[in-house]
Amino acid sequence: MPGCDAHGPRFRCVLPFEAEPAEVRLLRRAAVAQLGQWGVASVAEEAELLVTELATNVIKHVGGGVSATLILEWRCERLRVEVHDKSQILPAPVQACCDEECGRGLHLLAALAADWGTVLTAVGKSVWCEIAVQSAVCQRVERARGALERYKESRPFMAARGRSEAAFLDESAVELIADLLHWAAAQGQDPDDVLDQAQMHYEADGEAAAAA
DSSP: OEEEETTEEEEEEEEEEESSHHHHHHHHHHHHHHHHHHTOGGGHHHHHHHHHHHHHHHHHHTOTTOEEEEEEEEETTEEEEEEEESOOOOOOOOOTTOOSSTTHHHHHHHHHOSEEEEEEOSSSEEEEEEEEOOOHHHHHHHHHHHHHHHHHHTOHHHHTTOOOHHHHHHHHHHHHHHHHHHHHHHTTOOHHHHHHHHHHHHHHHHHHHHHO
């Protein structure tokens, strides 16, 4: 589910699951498929490990068969993997003298993730981690956002209408594309050809990201 916030475009997927080994396998596949649809398959292997660890920890420390939720959130430069359950007992790293597996998953999170943490919620807790995402898609998104910000500065009357930031950027994107098509026509180009070429580049970037 795409969205937008102050940090740029955001994609979010919510996947409820039952804390069972068979469900974890299905959850892992669903997460990898979602990342492929977003065009960030380059981080699928790391995300798959993190999803497995977080979901398995629910089975070990909350209980088999309990209801939990996986949330994937991509904000261009970061992918956030977050699991919610109904226990308010926060996990802690295993002590050096402990030979149990209870806290080793946190060491894996720390090793793989750029950042991670735990949060108490009204109905339980969430354990989250973030991994860095670098791709041609991200670079294009950042360039587009910079162009839209500059476009906004050149049209202050639009910003004065009380729109939200997301709504303003959406409208600015349409207006900017329209301006570019007028510019192409003024240069003797066919606007439909320009749109077709842009679509080809968009699809090629997505295919390249999925194959990475």
